[in-house]
Amino acid sequence: MNENVVEVENLVKKFGSFIANDNLSFEVKRGEIFGFLGANGAGKTTTIRILVGLSPLTSGKVSVAGFDVTKQAEQVKKRIGYMCQKFSLYEDLTAEENIRLYGGIYGLSKREILQRSDSLLNRLKFEQYRKRLIGDLPPGMRQKLAFSVALLHNPEIVFLDEPTGGVDPFTRRQFWEMIYETASKGVTLFVTTHYMDEAEYCDRISIMDEGKIVALDTPSELKKRYKTKTVEDLFVKIARG
Amino acid sequence: MKIFIGFVKKEFLHIFRDVRTLIILFGIPASQIFIFGYAVSTDIQNAGIAVLDLSNDEITTEITSRIESSDFFVLKERLQSEKEIDEAFKKGVIRQVIIFENGFGERLQKEGVADLLIIADGSEPNVANLVTGYTKSIISTWVSENSNIQNSGIMSIEPEVKMYYNPNLESQFMFVPGTITIILVLVCALMTSITITREKENGTMEVLLVSPLRPIHIILGKVAPYLLLSLLVMLVILFLSWIVFHLPVQGSMVLLLLETILYIVLALSLGIMISTLSKTTQQAMFISLLGLMMPTILLSGFIFPIEYMPEVYNYLSMIIPPRWFIVILKNILIKGTGLAFIWKETLILFGMTIFLIAFSVKNFKVRQQ
Numbered sequence: 001m002n003e004n005v006v007e008v009e010n011l012v013k014k015f016g017s018f019i020a021n022d023n024l025s026f027e028v029k030r031g032e033i034f035g036f037l038g039a040n041g042a043g044k045t046t047t048i049r050i051l052v053g054l055s056p057l058t059s060g061k062v063s064v065a066g067f068d069v070t071k072q073a074e075q076v077k078k079r080i081g082y083m084c085q086k087f088s089l090y091e092d093l094t095a096e097e098n099i100r101l102y103g104g105i106y107g108l109s110k111r112e113i114l115q116r117s118d119s120l121l122n123r124l125k126f127e128q129y130r131k132r133l134i135g136d137l138p139p140g141m142r143q144k145l146a147f148s149v150a151l152l153h154n155p156e157i158v159f160l161d162e163p164t165g166g167v168d169p170f171t172r173r174q175f176w177e178m179i180y181e182t183a184s185k186g187v188t189l190f191v192t193t194h195y196m197d198e199a200e201y202c203d204r205i206s207i208m209d210e211g212k213i214v215a216l217d218t219p220s221e222l223k224k225r226y227k228t229k230t231v232e233d234l235f236v237k238i239a240r241g
Numbered sequence: 242m243k244i245f246i247g248f249v250k251k252e253f254l255h256i257f258r259d260v261r262t263l264i265i266l267f268g269i270p271a272s273q274i275f276i277f278g279y280a281v282s283t284d285i286q287n288a289g290i291a292v293l294d295l296s297n298d299e300i301t302t303e304i305t306s307r308i309e310s311s312d313f314f315v316l317k318e319r320l321q322s323e324k325e326i327d328e329a330f331k332k333g334v335i336r337q338v339i340i341f342e343n344g345f346g347e348r349l350q351k352e353g354v355a356d357l358l359i360i361a362d363g364s365e366p367n368v369a370n371l372v373t374g375y376t377k378s379i380i381s382t383w384v385s386e387n388s389n390i391q392n393s394g395i396m397s398i399e400p401e402v403k404m405y406y407n408p409n410l411e412s413q414f415m416f417v418p419g420t421i422t423i424i425l426v427l428v429c430a431l432m433t434s435i436t437i438t439r440e441k442e443n444g445t446m447e448v449l450l451v452s453p454l455r456p457i458h459i460i461l462g463k464v465a466p467y468l469l470l471s472l473l474v475m476l477v478i479l480f481l482s483w484i485v486f487h488l489p490v491q492g493s494m495v496l497l498l499l500e501t502i503l504y505i506v507l508a509l510s511l512g513i514m515i516s517t518l519s520k521t522t523q524q525a526m527f528i529s530l531l532g533l534m535m536p537t538i539l540l541s542g543f544i545f546p547i548e549y550m551p552e553v554y555n556y557l558s559m560i561i562p563p564r565w566f567i568v569i570l571k572n573i574l575i576k577g578t579g580l581a582f583i584w585k586e587t588l589i590l591f592g593m594t595i596f597l598i599a600f601s602v603k604n605f606k607v608r609q610q
Binding site: 052053054074077078080082083084085086088089090091092093097100101102104105106107133 | 243244247248250251254255258259443444445447448449450451452453454
């Protein structure tokens with residue numbers, strides 16, 4: 001059993017002459033929360049887009065959930081979940097309809113969809129909002145629902161691209177509790193964020209700068225190595241230095 | 242397939258939840274039919290007419306004054322001979338000339354039958370129909386009233402109607418093919434381009450692309466509901482024009498529907514192409530309205546006849562699909578002709594469709610880079 005859910009070797013992505021990802025190599029282990037940090041424009045989103053199969057790579061080797069993203073994209077797609085920066089549910093559909101739609105897209109049977117949506121809404125204490133349009137729900141709730149929907153088909157790994165952008169601190173805390181709970185079930189989480197307090201919660205973090213990974217380890221190890229108190233100081237030191 | 246159907250269902254939900262979409266889908270076609278059908282034509286008040294009275298007796302004078310006294314007509318000229326008819330029409334102030342035959346009154350009283358000729362200006366078919374229709378009904382009212390009072394046996398006046406220009410009233414009901422053509426482009430191209438770019442804007446397109454759905458399924462799934470609804474809209478328009486304007490479908494209904502499907506697919510691929518070219522729904526709307534609606538209305542021959550256009554515009558109109566579809570509709574709907582007369586237009590539309598689909602597929606892939 002391969003314990004690395006993501007394996008990246010010498011990944012290069014060029015847009016014309018601009019190099020967005022400059023020879024990246026890293027692994028993500030099964031069940032870990034992997035924080036993927038970097039300033040705006042450092043190339044994080046490009047990397048995520050390659051990992052989920054939205055964007056082809058220029059050279060290198062990338063495998064996700066044990067399959068090559070270029071050659072076995074279909075196998076990869078079934079095994080991953082994705083929540084992008086922008087909101088990913090349909091606002092003019094109800095919570096229930098959104099769940100049914102995504103369940104259907106991932107080929108779940110009617111019974112599976114019913115069971116999982118019941119337990120999902122139950123867990124989130126959302127039963128009373130089942131028939132409400134997503135557009136009528138507060139942003140924090142939508143975000144939590146979107147995350148649960150991304151987990152609906154039991155993916156091995158979920159990519160969260162700035163999932164807590166524009167969410168209040170209280171909901172952010174709840175959201176991270178959900179992330180922990182998910183990780184405890186053996187699901188791998190690949191998270192990008194601009195909130196450095198969130199980076200502290202990660203098992204391991206990588207920091208990208210100008211298309212390269214400049215640091216990768218546990219938060220405490222990195223703080224020790226760079227002699228900083230917080231990840232925030234660390235980030236500023238590395239990304240600006 | 243089950244996955245695909247679920248996806249299509251979601252698209253229908255989008256449409257039915259959005260009142261604006263429904264209004265565009267069904268409200269606009271209905272109102273257009275009424276605007277083009279009624280507002281443009283029913284308003285005949287004080288239409289100018291001329292009378293050529295070759296008999297000049299009591300009865301012709303009475304009928305003339307009856308027509309004159311109605312709100313619909315104003316007697317502009319009394320002609321003396323048939324030679325003056327042409328000139329009267331060329332002046333453009335009269336809609337019709339009413340001609341009483343020589344010895345009209347005498348013949349009517351003796352034989353109970355007299356001939357009346359109505360010549361109408363056929364260059365505006367709707368008006369011509371209304372004008373002659375009103376005239377005929379005024380005359381028949383007069384006839385029935387006078388038959389009763391005088392009790393002098395059955396009288397009958399047989400008005401014969403001729404059109405001065407455009408004797409076959411070729412552009413009659415032109416607004417129906419025109420409306421169908423415009424509405425289908427509007428619904429298919431505009432709506433699909435908007436719904437696809439909206440998913441891009443909202444970020445849901447990325448989520449769909451990451452899912453096991455193939456891009457081709459996403460596109461087909463988004464487009465399928467519009468194909469069905471557009472066909473429904475087409476039937477609604479035909480039904481309305483049949484009920485309101487008594488326009489029957491002269492040709493084969495099957496051929497009509499097949500040609501319509503071809504045109505809808507063409508318009509849908511136009512919409513897909515527009516969506517690959519635009520990043521936001523606003524852009525998509527602009528391209529659709531300026532790039533599609535305007536040329537369709539101005540250059541398709543719907544409002545301005547193509548024959549009278551400057552040569553440059555004539556050539557320009559050839560790349561506009563509606564130009565060809567209007568010809569097809571006109572043939573099937575009004576003339577009742579079959580495929581033999583429209584195979585050329587059909588082939589052109591078919592070629593355009595293939596080209597657009599190929600272009601969109603290529604562009605869609607490139608965009609994903």
